[in-house]
Amino acid sequence: MPALYLIKKIIESIPTLIGVTIVTFILLKLAPGDPIYYLVGERVDQTRLEQIREKYQINKKGLVGQYCLYVKNMFQGGMGRSYITNKTVISSLAQRFPNTLRLAMFSIIISIFSGIILGIISAYTRIPFWDQLLTILTTFGISTPVFWFGLFLIFIFARCFNILPASGTGEGEMAYLILPAITLGSRSAAYLARMTKTSMESVKGARYVIAAKGRGIHPFSIVMRHSLKNALIPIVTLIGLDFGSYLNGSVLTETIFGWNGVGSYIVMAINQRDYPVIMGGILLGTTIFITVNIIIDFLYVLFDPRIELK
Amino acid sequence: MKLKDFVFYTALTIVLIVVVSSIFSDFLMLYDPLKPDLTSVKTPPCFSHPMGTDDRGRDILSRIMAGGKFSLSIGIISTVCALIIGTLLGFIGGYFGGIFDSILGFMTNITFAFPSLLLAIGLSSIMRPGFKSVIITLAAISWAGFSRLIRGETMKYKNSSHIEAAKVLGANNFYILLRHILPLCSGIIITASTLQIGVAILTESSLSFLGLGLQPPDPTWGGMVSQGRDYFRSAPWITLFPGAVITITIICLNIVGEQLRTRLKRKYDGKK
Numbered sequence: 001m002p003a004l005y006l007i008k009k010i011i012e013s014i015p016t017l018i019g020v021t022i023v024t025f026i027l028l029k030l031a032p033g034d035p036i037y038y039l040v041g042e043r044v045d046q047t048r049l050e051q052i053r054e055k056y057q058i059n060k061k062g063l064v065g066q067y068c069l070y071v072k073n074m075f076q077g078g079m080g081r082s083y084i085t086n087k088t089v090i091s092s093l094a095q096r097f098p099n100t101l102r103l104a105m106f107s108i109i110i111s112i113f114s115g116i117i118l119g120i121i122s123a124y125t126r127i128p129f130w131d132q133l134l135t136i137l138t139t140f141g142i143s144t145p146v147f148w149f150g151l152f153l154i155f156i157f158a159r160c161f162n163i164l165p166a167s168g169t170g171e172g173e174m175a176y177l178i179l180p181a182i183t184l185g186s187r188s189a190a191y192l193a194r195m196t197k198t199s200m201e202s203v204k205g206a207r208y209v210i211a212a213k214g215r216g217i218h219p220f221s222i223v224m225r226h227s228l229k230n231a232l233i234p235i236v237t238l239i240g241l242d243f244g245s246y247l248n249g250s251v252l253t254e255t256i257f258g259w260n261g262v263g264s265y266i267v268m269a270i271n272q273r274d275y276p277v278i279m280g281g282i283l284l285g286t287t288i289f290i291t292v293n294i295i296i297d298f299l300y301v302l303f304d305p306r307i308e309l310k
Numbered sequence: 311m312k313l314k315d316f317v318f319y320t321a322l323t324i325v326l327i328v329v330v331s332s333i334f335s336d337f338l339m340l341y342d343p344l345k346p347d348l349t350s351v352k353t354p355p356c357f358s359h360p361m362g363t364d365d366r367g368r369d370i371l372s373r374i375m376a377g378g379k380f381s382l383s384i385g386i387i388s389t390v391c392a393l394i395i396g397t398l399l400g401f402i403g404g405y406f407g408g409i410f411d412s413i414l415g416f417m418t419n420i421t422f423a424f425p426s427l428l429l430a431i432g433l434s435s436i437m438r439p440g441f442k443s444v445i446i447t448l449a450a451i452s453w454a455g456f457s458r459l460i461r462g463e464t465m466k467y468k469n470s471s472h473i474e475a476a477k478v479l480g481a482n483n484f485y486i487l488l489r490h491i492l493p494l495c496s497g498i499i500i501t502a503s504t505l506q507i508g509v510a511i512l513t514e515s516s517l518s519f520l521g522l523g524l525q526p527p528d529p530t531w532g533g534m535v536s537q538g539r540d541y542f543r544s545a546p547w548i549t550l551f552p553g554a555v556i557t558i559t560i561i562c563l564n565i566v567g568e569q570l571r572t573r574l575k576r577k578y579d580g581k582k
Contacts, residue, residue, distance in 0.1 A: 019420035024432070031436040132313075143560040145512055147519050148535055148553030155546050245425045252427075252516055256539075266428075267520055270435050278435055282428045289425055 009294045020286050024279040025070050029063075031275040074283075082269075082277050089280035093262055099169055100254070100261035104246035106177050107185035112239060115189040119196020120223060123204070134193060141190025150183040150256040167258035180257040184250050188242035195238050199231035206230070232303045240296030244289040314569070321565035328559050332378030341369035343376035344527050352545040362547040364538065370551050377529035377552070384441070385511040388448035389503050395449065396456025397499070401487050403457065404464030414457065421454035430513055434522040444523050448510050459502055463495045497574040504567035508560045515556050531556045 081088055121127075122134050157179060158166035165176050203209065204227065212222045254263035262281060269277035331338055341347075347367035355362040361370035403414035421429070430447050437443035467473060468491070476486050515532025517523040524530045526537070531552045538548030 015416065016419050016423050019416065020423055023420060023424075023429075027432050027436055139561055139564060140557070143508070143512075143564055144557045145515055145519075145532070145535075145553060145560075147516065147532075148549070148557065151535070151539065151542065151549050151553065154542070155550065159543060159546070251431065252519065255520070266431065270431060270520065270522065273435070275436070278432060282424070282432045285428050286424050290423055 006294070006298065009297060013290050013294060016290065017287065021071060021074070021283065022067070024283050025067050028070075028275055028279045029066075031273075083272075083274045089276050090284075092265065092277065093281060093284055096260060096262050096265050099259060100247065100250075100263065103177065103180055103184065103250070103254070103259060103261060104243060107181040107183075107246060108188070108239065108243045110181055111185035111187075111189035111192055111242065114185075115192025116196050116228075116235065118189070118193040120200060120228070122193070123197045123200035124223065134197070138190040138194050141187050144186075146183060146187065146250075147252045147256055149186060150180070150253055153179050153183055154256070167256070169258070169260040176257075180253050180259055183256070184246060184253045188238070191238055191242075192235065195234055196231070199234050200227055203227050203230045229303065233300060236299055236303060237296060240292055240299070244292035247285075247288045247292065317565060318569040321562035321569075324558065324562045325566060328378060328555075328562075329382060331375050332382050335372075335375035335379055339369075339372040339375055341372045343368060343373040343529055352541065352548075354545070355547055361551040362545070364534075364548045365541050365545070370534075370548065373529040373534060374531065374552055374555050377531050377534060378555075380441070380524055380528060381511050381514060381531050381556075384444055384448070384514050385507045388445045388452070388510050388514075389506045391445065391449035392452040392506065393456050393499065393503055395453040397460050397492075397495075399453070400457040400460025401464055401491070404461035405468055405483065405487060405491070411461075414461070418454040418458055421451070424451075426451050427513065427516060430517060431520065431522065434517055439522055439525055441524060444514055444517060447517070448513060451513070452506055452510065455506070456499075456502065459498060460495055463498060464491055467491055467494050497577075501567055501571045501574060504563060504570060508563035508567070511556065511563075512560055 082092060085092065118134065118137075122130055154166045157164045164179055166179075168176055200223075206227075208230075209222060209226055212226050213219075217226075250261075251263040251267055253259070254261045255267050258264065262284070266278060266281040268274075269281065345368070347363070350359070350363050350367045352365055353359050353363040353367070359369050359371070361374070363369055364373070399414055399417075403411040429451050433450055434443050434447040437446065464487075473486060473490055476490055481490075511531075514523060515530065515535070518530040518532030519536040521536070523532060526533065534552040535549045535556075538545070538552070541548055
């Protein structure tokens with residue numbers, strides 16, 4: 001049954017994916033400059049130009065034909081080649097993806113822990129002004145521009161105290177990971193704290209909680225094993241959305257910290273007007289985004305068996 | 311006065327201060343925001359330059375005021391464009407339904423499938439960067455939110471009895487949408503627009519930061535943050551102040567938007 005559901009979800013997302021490829025194709029078509037010139041240089045005679053056009057089948061088909069070629073190329077040729085390096089876009093992206101993945105994992109872990117713990121504390125304790133403090137914190141987290149927060153962290157930890165490196169990927173050391181991960185994770189930690197609080201408060205007075213209390217189960221265990229598990233669905237949704245967007249290369253964070261991932265690669269491509277790379281990056285990012293959403297749908301059942309897969 | 315009211319009015323005042331000082335920046339600025347002054351390069355914040363000067367000796371405060379004009383007008387104009395497109399399409403989809411609604415649903419789904427900053431980067435990278443390209447980009451990524459909202463509202467109201475009454479009286483669809491449904495949506499439109507202006511300013515500053523927004527020498531808040539990055543160690547104020555202004559403006563816009571939402575909700579619920 002779950003397999004069937006998965007297949008259904010994948011089929012449902014196909015029209016959206018086709019739409020997404022149409023959008024990136026149109027953007028690529030609208031992009032200024034003729035890609036042929038990138039291949040041969042601008043001083044080329046007309047006949048040679050026609051030969052190359054012939055070779056790459058550019059003239060032969062109409063817009064629909066070109067789109068089909070684009071899609072075919074995507075599966076076979078790795079999303080086309082970069083104008084600058086002439087490597088396939090997919091190989092360049094794949095080379096940088098592990099770094100992006102590492103950063104995304106670490107920041108989502110930070111935001112899950114801090115967000116959920118803050119949320120639980122504010123749902124269950126009566127510390128004066130805690131609510132106001134949380135509101136202020138989350139408002140800041142939502143409104144601060146990521147790039148400014150990152151620079152602010154560099155200012156404090158790298159310039160004033162000089163305890164962490166300001167930028168770079170390093171060779172896998174933790175120290176390089178900390179500041180970018182905090183920058184990236186802070187926003188979703190803010191959202192998560194808010195969501196956890198409301199979600200936990202909604203299950204607070206439920207009968208199974210009272211029943212668990214009656215059986216003499218330790219309050220900590222009630223919170224973690226009974227309440228949290230039931231409050232988890234909206235929290236998981238939020239985590240999934242954020243993780244999905246982290247995975248497509250958090251463009252701003254990676255740029256600020258000089259992190260060698262997908263996002264900073266896209267920015268480099270923007271500066272060089274390397275359109276196949278830009279559109280390939282966008283396409284990859286969107287596909288990952290959609291895939292993560294499907295996985296999240298699937299996770300619901302794991303956390304809450306009451307949900308039926310239809 | 312309750313704490314919430316105090317916060318609301320403070321936020322509103324700050325937004326007004328930012329708006330007024332941006333509109334009248336030509337009169338309020340103490341220095342020319344574009345003219346380099348090489349005698350006072352990278353001056354730290356002091357009495358004559360409250361926020362210091364940048365790497366070409368230009369006064370940061372004057373540049374923030376001048377940049378506010380661009381950032382705010384981009385935020386407002388793009389939101390209005392997105393609102394007009396979104397409302398129109400939302401009306402068509404919600405009121406007439408059928409094939410229009412399916413096409414609209416497909417289009418919004420695709421727009422939502424993209425991570426919004428990535429789509430913004432893709433769109434603005436194919437245009438010549440400038441005022442127009444930023445507005446087109448921002449409108450193109452944010453119309454879908456409005457259209458989904460308006461579509462839902464339209465569907466909610468379209469079968470209510472006062473609409474039926476108007477139909478019986480012979481009102482045509484255009485009249486009904488404009489005079490009966492639009493006023494009902496106005497509360498939600500005002501709230502969503504306030505919040506969207508904040509999002510638009512944030513996205514605009516991100517695009518400027520990446521070099522896809524307005525081009526130098528025109529100052530924008532995001533562009534100023536980006537420009538100061540190279541001198542971050544020697545002159546951190548070049549980046550810190552514009553960033554702080556972005557943050558404060560957006561926080562205040564969010565507070566105003568949220569409060570408007572709860573106030574309007576209370577008002578409507580109270581009437582029922």
